[in-house]
Structure formats: structure tokens, C-alpha cells
Amino acid sequence: MQNKSMPPTPYYQIDIANLKQNLVVVKRLCDLSGAKALLALKCFATWGVFEDMKPYLHGTTSSSLNEVRLGKEEFGEDKETHAYSVAYSTDEIDEVLTYADKIIFNSFNQLHAFKDKAQAKAVPVGLRINPKTSNSSFIIADPARPFSRLGEHDIEKIKPVIDQITGVMIHNNCENDSFEAFSESLSDIENKFGELFYQLEWVSLGGGIHFIAADYPLEMLASRLKDFSEKYGVQVYLEPGEACIHNAAKLVTTVLDTLHNGKPLAVVDASIEAHMLDLLIYRETAPLVQLNDQTSHITSEQTDNSTIIYGKSCLAGDIFGEYALDQPLKIGDKVAFGNAAGYTMVKKNWFNGVAMPAIVICDEKGELKVQKTFAYEDFKASLS
Numbered sequence: 008m009q010n011k012s013m014p015p016t017p018y019y020q021i022d023i024a025n026l027k028q029n030l031v032v033v034k035r036l037c038d039l040s041g042a043k044a045l046l047a048l049k050c051f052a053t054w055g056v057f058e059d060m061k062p063y064l065h066g067t068t069s070s071s072l073n074e075v076r077l078g079k080e081e082f083g084e085d086k087e088t089h090a091y092s093v094a095y096s097t098d099e100i101d102e103v104l105t106y107a108d109k110i111i112f113n114s115f116n117q118l119h120a121f122k123d124k125a126q127a128k129a130v131p132v133g134l135r136i137n138p139k140t141s142n143s144s145f146i147i148a149d150p151a152r153p154f155s156r157l158g159e160h161d162i163e164k165i166k167p168v169i170d171q172i173t174g175v176m177i178h179n180n181c182e183n184d185s186f187e188a189f190s191e192s193l194s195d196i197e198n199k200f201g202e203l204f205y206q207l208e209w210v211s212l213g214g215g216i217h218f219i220a221a222d223y224p225l226e227m228l229a230s231r232l233k234d235f236s237e238k239y240g241v242q243v244y245l246e247p248g249e250a251c252i253h254n255a256a257k258l259v260t261t262v263l264d265t266l267h268n269g270k271p272l273a274v275v276d277a278s279i280e281a282h283m284l285d286l287l288i289y290r291e292t293a294p295l296v297q298l299n300d301q302t303s304h305i306t307s308e309q310t311d312n313s314t315i316i317y318g319k320s321c322l323a324g325d326i327f328g329e330y331a332l333d334q335p336l337k338i339g340d341k342v343a344f345g346n347a348a349g350y351t352m353v354k355k356n357w358f359n360g361v362a363m364p365a366i367v368i369c370d371e372k373g374e375l376k377v378q379k380t381f382a383y384e385d386f387k388a389s390l391s
């Protein structure tokens with residue numbers, strides 16, 4: 008398996024074939040439903056593969072000035088660029104409006120402060136609304152958490168501004184793989200806000216719908232969205248992040264050391280905190296994958312003899328996971344962790360100064376191209 012042409016580890020490997028598998032499903036959903044799909048850049052912003060993604064998507068959506076600029080520059084040609092932020096500053100709003108095809112404000116204050124600037128530039132304006140219900144199993148990622156700041160919820164206060172907006176955005180799903188739960192939640196939204204939708208041109212239903220799962224009833228979702236769109240006379244947008252890139256990358260590492268302390272231990276040349284931070288935040292285990300395969304993975308398992316794979320930062324709990332392996336790991340072995348595209352590359356950091364994984368692209372023929380490497384100068388330049 009150790010192929011001489013493999014780049015030095017650590018590196019993130021994006022597999023175009025896997026990426027396209029997801030995107031074909033996204034496009035099919037759009038074709039069947041009439042919805043438009045915008046890549047949520049906060050999940051995945053590795054722009055070196057945007058050319059491969061463009062044919063399947065209608066554009067991008069963003070959470071900041073930097074993201075909306077990247078969306079416009081690297082994905083924007085003939086595509087839509089949506090701007091959203093929890094809060095824009097007065098300093099950045101003019102520049103945001105030069106990139107945005109639509110701008111979605113998070114609150115009445117933001118709407119009142121900036122809507123005239125948007126209208127002067129003929130950028131359609133939207134408002135984020137919060138139905139106060141959600142499908143999210145993590146409180147940290149729950150837009151409907153108590154006292155949430157994510158969007159306005161009071162319909163009596165939204166009605167007076169309805170003629171200042173052309174659409175609304177609602178994002179209240181997180182890796183929701185149940186069509187029934189999604190549909191019920193949409194009904195709840197319709198009960199609360201439906202009367203407003205007749206006066207709008209578009210409704211964005213956000214991301215977090217795990218419709219790329221093999222057993223997801225895609226046709227049912229498509230007809231639910233189509234009916235919704237026809238009932239209110241609105242263009243539906245979806246903002247998939249994870250669904251676009253699920254299982255489309257892995258983090259490839261090398262075992263640098265092995266120890267034994269009650270159980271076999273291995274230390275690899277990457278770090279969970281620096282390179283797969285979400286797993287630490289959500290206390291999840293990295294799936295182990297074969298180097299030449301994305302799907303077959305060894306799931307985590309804790310036995311007397313299972314191996315704990317550690318990262319090389321000095322954080323005591325820098326653990327990728329614990330796995331029952333057929334053979335003990337040896338120094339020099341390659342180890343790959345799956346699902347390393349979403350909320351992963353966008354969060355990498357220089358903790359401990361650990362070498363930053365390169366970005367490698369595996370094309371549909373299986374050929375690897377090193378897209379980007381990082382060096383000491385990048386570490387140094389990230390501080391001053």
C-alpha cells in the first residue's frame with residue numbers, strides 16, 4: 008500500500024470521485040424540486056476544487072466578509088453569491104455589498120442600519136427568522152437554543168418590515184437524516200410564518216439536511232420542497248455544507264511512535280486539535296479509512312487490546328480515536344482518518360506549531376496532485 012508516489016504526510020486528500028457522488032445527488036434534488044443549492048462556505052472553502060463543484064450548484068452562501076469575497080472571486084462567475092453574517096460592522100458593509108447578489112440580515116437592527124445601502128446598490132435584502140424549534144442534537148450547534156441570537160422570531164415585529172425584504176432565511180437543521188423530522192419542522196415553520204411567505208420572492212431553508220444518505224427518500228423531499236415553493240410562489244434555496252462534501256476527504260498521517268501504557272498507543276504526525284478540531288468539540292471519534300478507499304472504515308472500539316491513536320500535540324487528550332486493529336501499528340505505518348472535508352480544513356490552526364497538512368487532490372483516475380503545502384513562513388505569518 009505504501010506507494011512511492013505518495014506525498015509526504017500529513018495531508019488532507021480530497022477525492023473528486025467521492026465529492027461528485029454527493030454533488031450528483033444535490034443536483035438531482037434541485038432538478039426534481041426547483042430549489043437552488045448554495046454551498047455554505049463556512050463548512051468547506053477549499054477553493055482549489057470549486058471548478059469541479061460549480062456544474063452541480065447554483066452558488067455559495069457565506070458568514071462573513073472574507074467568505075462572501077471568496078465566494079464571489081472563486082465561485083461567482085455565472086453563479087449566485089449570498090451574503091449573511093450574524094452581525095456586519097459599519098466598516099465592512101460597503102465591501103460586502105460589492106460581492107453580494109443577495110444580503111440576509113440577522114436582526115431588525117442590522118436590517119434598519121444597512122438596508123438603504125443595499126437597496127441603493129440594488130442588492131435584494133432578506134432577514135433571518137428563527138422558528139425556535141430545530142433538529143439538532145448538540146446544544147452548541149442549535150440555532151433554536153434558549154436565548155438564541157440567530158434571527159428574529161416575533162411575527163408581529165416581522166410584519167411591519169415585510170415590504171423591506173424580498174425573502175427570509177431559516178436554518179434550523181443539523182445533520183438531520185430524517186425526512187419526517189424535516190417535514191414536520193417545515194410544517195411548524197409554515198404554521199408560524201406561512202402568511203408572510205406569500206409576500207416574499209424567496210425562502211432559504213438553510214443547510215443541515217442529510218439528504219445524501221443512501222436510504223434518504225430524496226423524491227419525497229423534492230416534492231415537499233416543490234409543493235412549498237408552488238404554494239407560496241417562492242424560489243426555495245438550500246444551503247448545503249456537509250451534504251456537498253460528506254466523506255469527500257481524508258487526513259493521511261504517518262505513525263511516528265508507539266508506546267504501551269495499559270493499552271497499545273500510537274502517535275501520528277497530525278493533531279486532532281489542530282487538524283480535525285470538530286471531533287474534539289463534539290467529542291467524536293475519527294473514522295479510520297483505507298488509504299485507497301473512503302467508505303470501508305474501522306469504527307472505534309474499546310477493548311483491553313484496542314489501540315489508541317494520539318496526535319502529536321502536547322494536549323494530553325489529543326486523541327483521534329481508539330480502534331480494534333487486526334495488526335498492531337508500527338512506526339512508519341500510514342493511517343488515514345475519514346470525513347475530513349467539512350468543518351475540518353476551514354478550522355485548521357497552528358496549535359503547537361505542528362506541521363500543517365498539505366492539501367492534495369485525488370482526481371477521478373486516482374492520480375494525486377499536491378495542491379498546496381504550508382511552511383514555517385505560514386506559521387510565522389499567522390502571528391506577529
Ligand SMILES: *Cc1c(COP(=O)(O)O)cnc(C)c1O
Pocket residue numbers: 047049050091178180181182213214215216246247248249250
Ligand atoms: C452552517 C450553516 C449552513 C450549512 O450547514 P450544514 O449542516 O453544513 O449543511 C447553512 N446555512 C447556515 C445559515 C448555516 O449557519
